[in-house]
Amino acid sequence: MSLDISFIGILIGSIMASSVPLILAASGELITERSGVLNLGVEGMMIIGAISGFALMVITDNLFIAIVGSMLSGVIISIIFGFLTQSLLTNHVATGLALTIFGIGLSAMLGKNFVGIPGKEFPILFSSLRESIPFFGPILFGHSIVLYFAFALPFLTNYFLKKTKLGLVVRAVGDSPVSASNQGINVILVRYCCILYGGAMCGLAGAYLSLIYTPQWIENMTAGRGWIALALVVFATWSPIKVLIGALIFGGITILQLHMQAIGFRIPVQFLSALPYLMTIIVLVVISRDSRKIKLNTPTSLGRIFYKEK
Amino acid sequence: MATDLRISNISKIYPGCIANDNVSLQFKSGKIYALLGENGAGKSTLVKILSGVISPDNGEVFLNEKNLKLSSPLDAKKNKIGMVFQHFNLFETLSVFENLSIDATEDNKSLRVRINEILKKYNFSIDLDVPVLNLSAGQKQKVEIIRCLLRNPKVLIMDEPTSVLTEQETEELFISLKKFCDEGILIIYITHKLKEVLSLCDEVAVMRKGKVVSVSQTQNERVETLANKMVGQKLAKIKKKINISKNKDEIFKVKHLNFYSDDPFETNLVNLNFSVKKGECLGIAGISGNGQNELFQILSGEIITPDASIIFRNKEIAKLNPKQRREYLMAFSPEDRISQAAVPELKIYENVALNNFKSSNFFEKGLVNEKKIKEHSKKILSDFSVNTDNVELKSQFLSGGNLQKLILGRELITAPELLICYNPTWGLDVGAINYIHETLIKINDQEKSTILISTDTEELLKLSDRIAVIYKGKLSKIMPSEEVTPEKLGVLMGGGSID
Numbered sequence: 001m002s003l004d005i006s007f008i009g010i011l012i013g014s015i016m017a018s019s020v021p022l023i024l025a026a027s028g029e030l031i032t033e034r035s036g037v038l039n040l041g042v043e044g045m046m047i048i049g050a051i052s053g054f055a056l057m058v059i060t061d062n063l064f065i066a067i068v069g070s071m072l073s074g075v076i077i078s079i080i081f082g083f084l085t086q087s088l089l090t091n092h093v094a095t096g097l098a099l100t101i102f103g104i105g106l107s108a109m110l111g112k113n114f115v116g117i118p119g120k121e122f123p124i125l126f127s128s129l130r131e132s133i134p135f136f137g138p139i140l141f142g143h144s145i146v147l148y149f150a151f152a153l154p155f156l157t158n159y160f161l162k163k164t165k166l167g168l169v170v171r172a173v174g175d176s177p178v179s180a181s182n183q184g185i186n187v188i189l190v191r192y193c194c195i196l197y198g199g200a201m202c203g204l205a206g207a208y209l210s211l212i213y214t215p216q217w218i219e220n221m222t223a224g225r226g227w228i229a230l231a232l233v234v235f236a237t238w239s240p241i242k243v244l245i246g247a248l249i250f251g252g253i254t255i256l257q258l259h260m261q262a263i264g265f266r267i268p269v270q271f272l273s274a275l276p277y278l279m280t281i282i283v284l285v286v287i288s289r290d291s292r293k294i295k296l297n298t299p300t301s302l303g304r305i306f307y308k309e310k
Numbered sequence: 311m312a313t314d315l316r317i318s319n320i321s322k323i324y325p326g327c328i329a330n331d332n333v334s335l336q337f338k339s340g341k342i343y344a345l346l347g348e349n350g351a352g353k354s355t356l357v358k359i360l361s362g363v364i365s366p367d368n369g370e371v372f373l374n375e376k377n378l379k380l381s382s383p384l385d386a387k388k389n390k391i392g393m394v395f396q397h398f399n400l401f402e403t404l405s406v407f408e409n410l411s412i413d414a415t416e417d418n419k420s421l422r423v424r425i426n427e428i429l430k431k432y433n434f435s436i437d438l439d440v441p442v443l444n445l446s447a448g449q450k451q452k453v454e455i456i457r458c459l460l461r462n463p464k465v466l467i468m469d470e471p472t473s474v475l476t477e478q479e480t481e482e483l484f485i486s487l488k489k490f491c492d493e494g495i496l497i498i499y500i501t502h503k504l505k506e507v508l509s510l511c512d513e514v515a516v517m518r519k520g521k522v523v524s525v526s527q528t529q530n531e532r533v534e535t536l537a538n539k540m541v542g543q544k545l546a547k548i549k550k551k552i553n554i555s556k557n558k559d560e561i562f563k564v565k566h567l568n569f570y571s572d573d574p575f576e577t578n579l580v581n582l583n584f585s586v587k588k589g590e591c592l593g594i595a596g597i598s599g600n601g602q603n604e605l606f607q608i609l610s611g612e613i614i615t616p617d618a619s620i621i622f623r624n625k626e627i628a629k630l631n632p633k634q635r636r637e638y639l640m641a642f643s644p645e646d647r648i649s650q651a652a653v654p655e656l657k658i659y660e661n662v663a664l665n666n667f668k669s670s671n672f673f674e675k676g677l678v679n680e681k682k683i684k685e686h687s688k689k690i691l692s693d694f695s696v697n698t699d700n701v702e703l704k705s706q707f708l709s710g711g712n713l714q715k716l717i718l719g720r721e722l723i724t725a726p727e728l729l730i731c732y733n734p735t736w737g738l739d740v741g742a743i744n745y746i747h748e749t750l751i752k753i754n755d756q757e758k759s760t761i762l763i764s765t766d767t768e769e770l771l772k773l774s775d776r777i778a779v780i781y782k783g784k785l786s787k788i789m790p791s792e793e794v795t796p797e798k799l800g801v802l803m804g805g806g807s808i809d
Contacts, residue, residue, distance in 0.1 A: 165412075171401070175402060176400075178399070181383070185412075295575065
């Protein structure tokens with residue numbers, strides 16, 4: 001019996017680890033979208049973060065530089081998006097899609113020489129506690145610092161949006177950029193900041209994949225996680241806590257269905273593989289049914305181009 | 311301390327239009343100033359310049375002889391110029407308090423104290439912790455005013471503030487404005503409503519086509535003199551003769567109309583019953599947001615309510631869509647001309663073709679018969695005196711008045727038995743309003759019926775044979791319009807009861 005319990009602990013720990021990139025990317029995108037900007041380039045920014053993190057680790061042999069560098073690369077690529085949509089007033093959807101395609105292509109090109117190089121072990125915290133406490137040990141301890149950050153992030157995001165002045169400004173800009181501008185808020189600046197922040201979080205999410213989760217570079221290794229993160233934000237109706245729940249459900253069912261496949265359940269594999277997507281959407285739709293809340297949380301100006309009267 | 315605001319030689323030119331042409335004006339505190347003009351006269355451009363939203367091509371603004379550089383709304387705020395826009399600058403999904411705290415410099419606690427002081431001082435009652443979208447238009451405006459008052463303004467500019475208010479709310483607003491004025495705030499009141507100028511303001515500047523054409527004391531003016539200055543020509547007075555139609559057939563009848571919506575932005579309708587006789591105009595009054603939108607959409611078939619009974623010319627039409635209803639000779643003119651009635655990116659003739667499917671031969675074997683449509687459109691343009699004869703023009707380049715004439719023309723050319731219109735003259739200038747009112751009266755004279763849903767009391771009293779008021783989705787009893795006064799309507803529109 002005790003073996004079962006410790007197995008479940010390890011299982012939960014691995015579910016948490018697998019949901020980290022989703023939480024990071026979705027939390028970043030959530031802030032971007034709350035300011036009224038729809039950036040569909042999440043997948044592209046993540047993959048750029050993944051390759052630049054891994055490449056920097058190989059070149060400098062310093063994990064700290066690799067992590068910071070991956071965030072910076074996310075920022076740099078999101079500047080392109082920001083410049084196009086905010087300064088040149090291009091369409092958000094088209095620009096975001098282009099960013100994803102660009103990111104995937106660029107990462108494949110940059111990553112050519114890094115295929116097959118083994119990664120470096122990422123330091124984990126409290127590894128002794130992990131072994132000594134049954135069940136809770138593998139859940140609470142023995143993770144990388146990025147995981148702890150990721151699990152704190154939705155709560156920090158929630159606090160930021162609901163309690164701080166800056167959060168209020170972001171929500172106001174997302175609600176009505178024209179009103180915000182007439183109140184003297186620099187809408188373009190706020191939106192730039194939110195875009196860059198979203199880029200940084202997506203870069204970090206990518207680096208988590210290539211440095212910590214599966215420490216190596218594989219072409220196209222984000223494998224659609226950016227799109228899942230985008231969907232999470234929408235189905236969680238722009239609530240950071242629901243994003244966390246959604247990411248855990250997605251990560252959980254992904255891992256569970258793998259185990260089910262391994263055990264040999266008599267369910268078509270295709271159905272099992274589709275299960276995480278289905279369940280996440282169903283659960284999030286059910287917990288976000290309140291149409292009043294949806295209306296209050298939805299950034300009214302999402303995806304709309306704002307230009308200042310002169 | 312006295313405030314003195316001076317505008318000197320302000321010009322603002324947009325491509326193809328001179329919005330402000332060398333405008334110079336002077337204002338002093340202790341008085342309420344009116345800035346009067348038709349739509350497109352340049353009033354809004356001028357106040358946008360004063361509030362720093364746009365910057366002028368030429369000219370200067372002086373406050374107490376200090377030259378102001380107003381390059382952003384922040385500059386206006388810093389210089390204590392407060393502004394209440396016609397279209398509210400509020401964040402609908404944020405709470406009232408969040409809306410007010412967004413540009414405050416103090417902490418939330420002392421801000422709340424100050425807001426409560428203002429609420430008490432001016433007798434405003436607003437719950438600070440509900441989202442703005444739950445407020446009535448009058449309350450929203452108060453939030454805007456409080457936002458200005460929090461900054462101890464020297465100048466308060468009100469842009470068409472009464473367009474969304476009831477009579478009572480308007481009176482309350484006027485009392486507050488007079489109070490502000492006594493406290494030394496300089497008030498500039500922008501409007502195109504002549505009566506308001508006469509009852510509220512001390513001095514009036516009239517603008518026409520970007521220029522100031524007259525500045526005078528209001529005590530020396532009358533409605534007619536101001537109207538003539540504003541329009542630049544004499545206006546014919548129109549008066550409807552009441553239709554005595556007691557014995558006529560009911561052409562349109564609605565029974566047990568209920569509508570329930572989950573959407574917090576929509577209003578539920580509760581058991582509406584009414585009928586329209588041949589040649590009659592039924593007016594439905596109310597402050598916007600009390601269910602008019604939903605009612606219009608149900609009557610036009612955009613929303614289908616299968617449980618209700620809607621009888622038109624002895625047929626049950628409740629389950630028919632807008633196109634089918636049109637085939638039974640109903641016609642519709644929605645409130646939102648640009649997005650509901652017409653497609654702004656399409657050319658005039660394309661817009662004309664949009665709803666005349668069955669009754670015309672615009673389409674043959676699935677192909678568009680452009681020549682026919684264009685001939686037909688030309689006829690509408692000339693019959694309804696739209697200010698262009700170019701059917702290739704994109705509809706977005708028509709002014710509001712011309713677009714409304716085009717829409718009415720398109721609807722009426724099929725000779726409908728019933729026209730349902732919602733705020734047909736909203737935001738139009740006096741000339742266009744006059745034309746549209748004449749057209750609507752003509753329809754009734756030809757024994758066709760109209761339902762006029764409007765937020766403009768004056769218009770309703772002028773055009774309707776019978777009037778009902780919609781409030782929070784419920785309809786008052788239907789009254790013959792000769793028994794109705796603006797005061798009665800105001801009470802009903804505000805949720806009160808008469809008799």
